[in-house]
Amino acid sequence: MHEYERKQLLERIEREGATVGAEIPDAIEIDGESLDLRTIVFETRRRETVPAEERDRVESVKTKLRRERNRRVERLESASLSYDEGETLAESIVGIDRALHALETLEPADVGAERDAATAADRRRWMRFLRKALGQDGDAGDRRARGGP
Helix, strand or coil: CCCCHHHHHHHHHCCCCCCCCCCCCCCEEEECEECCCCHHHHHHHHHEEECCCHHHHHHHHHHHHHHHHHHHHHHHCCCCCCCCHHHHHHHHHHHHHHHHHHHHCCCCCHHHHHHHHHHHHHHHHHHHEEEEEEEECCHHHHHEEEECC
16 A cells, blocks of 8 residues: 555544444454444444443443554554555444444433432522522622612
């Protein structure tokens, strides 16, 4: 592969939107272990949230995918490859990126706790606003004591 072809492939994998239309590989081999990547991603995405008991497994898969992506990028950057081999490698990197994006955009399973925390924060802000508006805030009370509005 010529150096300019290598640079084109590297640019392609780093391009914003490179994963649009890309397919998640059915399976991927990482450190001698075969992962049914498409199944893992679709089963996890089907739930829309990551249950607590699955969170460690999903994080482990994401870590393995990031590590494998880095290995493949390094190989694309420096290994002696034919253009077809480089093209296949670049496509696999984009597929890994697609899978990572799908897994990283999942919400934690404890959405209820997050909603409750947001509601409590909203209530605190509302109460602060009301205290200020009614002059029960320290600054507003001082101004009235001095004859201010």
